[in-house]
Amino acid sequence: MERAFGDVSDSEQGLISVVTAGLLTTVKEIVRLPETKLKKEVLKEDLEELKLPEEVIRILVEIAFSESYKRMNQCLVLRYPKLPTMKHFSWRLDVSISTSSLSRVFEPTIVVKMVSSTEIGRAHV
Numbered sequence: 001m002e003r004a005f006g007d008v009s010d011s012e013q014g015l016i017s018v019v020t021a022g023l024l025t026t027v028k029e030i031v032r033l034p035e036t037k038l039k040k041e042v043l044k045e046d047l048e049e050l051k052l053p054e055e056v057i058r059i060l061v062e063i064a065f066s067e068s069y070k071r072m073n074q075c076l077v078l079r080y081p082k083l084p085t086m087k088h089f090s091w092r093l094d095v096s097i098s099t100s101s102l103s104r105v106f107e108p109t110i111v112v113k114m115v116s117s118t119e120i121g122r123a124h125v
Contacts, residue, residue: 026050030064035073040065088115 030043043064047057063069092111099105 023056027060027063030060031069031073035070038064084116084118086114087117089113 026047030038040061044057044061047060052060090113094109094111096105096107096109
C-alpha cells in the first residue's frame with residue numbers, strides 16, 4: 001500500500017529530505033563536469049561507492065550519457081557568460097627632460113595601450 005508524503009512520520013520526512021538533497025547535489029555535480037572528463041565506468045563506480053540502489057545508478061548514468069544531456073550541455077556552453085580577456089597590452093615610459101618654459105623637468109609619463117576581446121579594433125590608451 002502506498003502512502004502520501006504527508007502521511008509519513010517526521011523522522012521519515014527528514015530522511016527523505018536528506019536523500020533528496022543528496023541526489024540533487026549528485027546530479028548537479030554530474031552536470032558540472034565537462035563531457036570530455038565524464039567516463040561511464042568511473043561514474044558508475046563512484047555512484048556504487050555512495051551505496052545507491054542499482055536502479056538509481058542506472059537512471060543517473062542513462063541521464064548523464066543521453067543525447068539530450070549532450071545537447072543541453074552544448075547549449076549551456078554557448079550561452080555561458082564569459083568575461084572579456086585582454087588581447088593586446090603594450091606600454092611605454094616617456095620622460096620629459098626639459099620643456100620650452102623649464103630647463104629641467106624630468107617628468108615621467110606612462111603610456112599604456114590595451115585591447116580587450118570585446119572591443120577588437122578599438123584600443124584604450
